[in-house]
Amino acid sequence: xxxxxxxxxxxxxxxxxxxxxxxxxxxxxxxxxxxxxxxxxxxxxxxxxxxxxxxxxxxxxxxxxxxxxxxxxxxxxxxxxxxxxxxxxxxxxxxxxxxxxxxxxxxxxxxxxxxxxxxxxxxxxxxxxxxxxxxxxxxxxxxxxxxxxxxxxxxxxxxxxxxxxxxxxxxxxxxxxxxxxxxxxxxxxxxxxxxxxxxxxxxxxxxxxxxxxxxx
Amino acid sequence: xxxxxxxxxxxxxxxxxxxxxxxxxxxxxxxxxxxxxxxxxxxxxxxxxxxxxxxxxxxxxxxxxxxxxxxxxxxxxxxxxxxxxxxxxxxxxxxxxxxxxxxxxxxxxxxxxxxxxxxxxxxxxxxxxxxxxxxxxxxxxxxxxxxxxxxxxxxxxxxxxxxxxxxxxxxxxxxxxxxxxxxxxxxxxxxxxxxxxxxxxxxxxxxxxxxxxxxx
Numbered sequence: 001x002x003x004x005x006x007x008x009x010x011x012x013x014x015x016x017x018x019x020x021x022x023x024x025x026x027x028x029x030x031x032x033x034x035x036x037x038x039x040x041x042x043x044x045x046x047x048x049x050x051x052x053x054x055x056x057x058x059x060x061x062x063x064x065x066x067x068x069x070x071x072x073x074x075x076x077x078x079x080x081x082x083x084x085x086x087x088x089x090x091x092x093x094x095x096x097x098x099x100x101x102x103x104x105x106x107x108x109x110x111x112x113x114x115x116x117x118x119x120x121x122x123x124x125x126x127x128x129x130x131x132x133x134x135x136x137x138x139x140x141x142x143x144x145x146x147x148x149x150x151x152x153x154x155x156x157x158x159x160x161x162x163x164x165x166x167x168x169x170x171x172x173x174x175x176x177x178x179x180x181x182x183x184x185x186x187x188x189x190x191x192x193x194x195x196x197x198x199x200x201x202x203x204x205x206x207x208x209x210x211x212x213x214x215x216x
Numbered sequence: 217x218x219x220x221x222x223x224x225x226x227x228x229x230x231x232x233x234x235x236x237x238x239x240x241x242x243x244x245x246x247x248x249x250x251x252x253x254x255x256x257x258x259x260x261x262x263x264x265x266x267x268x269x270x271x272x273x274x275x276x277x278x279x280x281x282x283x284x285x286x287x288x289x290x291x292x293x294x295x296x297x298x299x300x301x302x303x304x305x306x307x308x309x310x311x312x313x314x315x316x317x318x319x320x321x322x323x324x325x326x327x328x329x330x331x332x333x334x335x336x337x338x339x340x341x342x343x344x345x346x347x348x349x350x351x352x353x354x355x356x357x358x359x360x361x362x363x364x365x366x367x368x369x370x371x372x373x374x375x376x377x378x379x380x381x382x383x384x385x386x387x388x389x390x391x392x393x394x395x396x397x398x399x400x401x402x403x404x405x406x407x408x409x410x411x412x413x414x415x416x417x418x419x420x421x422x423x424x425x426x427x428x429x430x431x432x
Contacts, residue, residue, distance in 0.1 A: 012368070012390060012406075013382040014230035152228070154370065156390035156406055158382060166229040166374055174228060174372035179397040186395045188402055190228075190372055 002124060004117065006131040006138050007049060007151040008165065009034040009185075015159040016135045023065040026077055033157045042182040049151065054124030056083045057116050059137035060091045063106070070095045076106065083132065086123050088116045090137060113140055135163045142169035145194040150174070152188045171195060218340060220333065222347040222354050223265060223367040224381065225250040225401075231375040232351045239281040242293055249373045258398040265367065270340030272299045273332050275353035276307045279322070286311045292322065299348065302339050304332045306353060329356055351379045358385035361410040366390070368404045387411055 010016050011034060018028030027034065037043060060066075064074045070093055081087060081100040088107045095108040109116040120129040131138050131147065141147040171194070178189040226232050227250060234244030243250065253259060276282075280290045286309055297303060297316040304323045311324040325332040336345040347354050347363065357363040387410070394405040 013380075154404060156392050158385070158388070158390075160383075164229075167376075169374070172374070174374075176372050176400050176402065179395065179402045181395040181397075184392055186392065186402065186404055188370060 002054075002121065002126055003128045003148040004131065004141065004146055005049065005053070005128050005149040005151065006133075006141070006147055007046060007153065007187075008133060008135075008138060009037075009153040009155050010165055011155055011157050011159045013158050013160065014164050014166070015162040016133075016138075016165045017163040018159050019162045021061070021065075021163075026062075026065065028159075028162050030157070030159050031162065033159070034153075034155050037153070037155060037182060037185045040184070042184060043153070043187070045180055045182075046151070046187065049128075050083070050130070052128050053083075053085060053130040054127030055085055055120035055129050056087045056132045057113075057120050057129065057137065057141075058087060058089055058132040059134050060089055061136065062132060062134040063087075063089045063091075069093055070108075075100075081106065083130075086120070087132070088120050090116055113137075113144065114146070117141075117146060135165050138165060139167070139169050142166075142172055142192070145170065145172070147172075147192050149177075150190045150192055152190070153185050154188060155185050218270075218337065218342055219344045219364040220347065220357065220362055221265065221269070221344050221365040221367065222349075222357070222363055223262060223369065223403075224349060224351075224354060225253075225369040225371050226381055227371055227373050227375045229374050229376065230380050230382070231378040232349075232354075232381045233379040234375050235378045237277070237281075237379075242278075242281065244375075244378050246373070246375050247378065249375075250371050253369070253371060253398060253401045256400070258400060259369070259403070261396055261398075262367070262403065265344075266299070266346070268344050269299075269301060269346040270343030271301055271336035271345050272303045272348045273329075273336055273345065273353065273357075274303060274305055274348040275350050276305055277352065278348060278350040279303075279305045285309055286324075291316075297322065299346075302336070303348070304336050306332055329353075329360065330362070333357075333362060351381050354381060355383070355385050358382075358388055358408070361386065361388070363388075363408050365393075366406045366408055368406070369401050370404060371401050 008016055018031035021028040063076055066074055081103045086104045088109050091108050094110050098106040131141055173193045174190040177191045180187040224232055234247035237244040279292055297319040302320045304325050307324050310326050314322040347357050389409045390406040393407045396403040
């Protein structure tokens with residue numbers, strides 16, 4: 001099966017977005033500093049990762065600032081689909097698929113993160129699926145034991161406050177598999193594994209304690 | 217003038233020590249995991265950094281678990297001087313210089329972080345001075361605008377709680393100048409600069425904060 005990957009820029013002090021995210025500041029105060037390397041033309045080698053993905057998943061917060069029922073006039077921050085592959089947006093509010101002229105559409109998934117992953121994998125075929133963000137969505141896929149790879153772009157800025165990435169993500173194991181050096185940032189690629197399937201391990205634990213009880 | 221540098225291992229979630237540091241757990245719960253790469257023999261290239269240093273500075277908390285007046289029988293965690301150069305230990309309690317058989321001594325400095333740096337530079341001559349740790353001491357030299365270089369060893373572990381490094385360090389600017397890839401970790405070297413001469417503004421504050429927080 002293809003991989004579920006994620007590339008995300010993180011500040012030296014561990015933040016992936018600044019505080020006070022909103023319509024005028026989608027990455028929060030100072031959050032754009034995390035992406036200056038990209039606008040400076042660094043990281044073309046990451047295009048290989050992007051090009052190898054056949055679908056993307058993002059949280060609603062990344063797609064737009066709205067909450068509740070959809071404002072159908074909102075078509076995303078980008079004026080198009082920056083990923084050029086189908087994007088599955090996690091939301092609690094139904095919305096018809098949004099076509100993008102000359103590009104892949106945005107789909108809206110109200111049936112949960114696992115369902116979104118299944119749908120993304122179905123369209124991606126042999127290619128990988130990437131979690132585009134934001135932080136909460138990445139955390140959820142980590143906590144659910146579903147993310148196979150994390151590519152952290154360590155960016156030499158301090159944000160001091162905002163949204164931290166690796167908080168409440170369960171107990172994943174990270175193994176460094178590649179380091180890509182850019183002029184101003186470094187990309188650290190980790191294989192992510194999980195000590196046990198949470199469902200299986202709790203079942204095994206229940207059985208064991210049952211056996212012990214019976215034995216006693 | 218020679219540089220004031222620092223090399224320190226940091227977890228993926230930004231901690232440089234685990235929680236509950238104490239006599240039996242000097243790096244806090246789980247904190248030893250930050251240094252497994254070192255015990256696995258990785259990072260010999262960092263020896264160049266160490267060898268280029270003629271003196272080291274550490275906080276009392278790194279030298280030992282004691283507080284208040286010295287227990288003179290405490291000679292450090294290491295059974296010697298692991299740096300093989302004079303070490304200046306920041307403390308609020310006077311203690312005679314501690315000689316180490318066949319090696320460089322530990323000096324105890326009660327006159328503040330700037331004084332410790334001056335003394336360290338005096339013995340280091342043309343060579344660099346390194347802040348050995350711990351986190352609070354590194355933070356103070358950063359906040360005072362005195363650290364010239366930070367070499368962060370990004371270690372693929374999650375500690376979840378403990379001591380964060382880059383909190384309350386003022387407003388330094390980090391510039392990536394080198395990336396050293398080891399098999400399981402990556403060392404990120406940053407040049408640290410400061411937007412304004414901190415000598416007047418924040419150095420005094422940092423000294424005050426050392427006195428207030430360490431209480432040692």
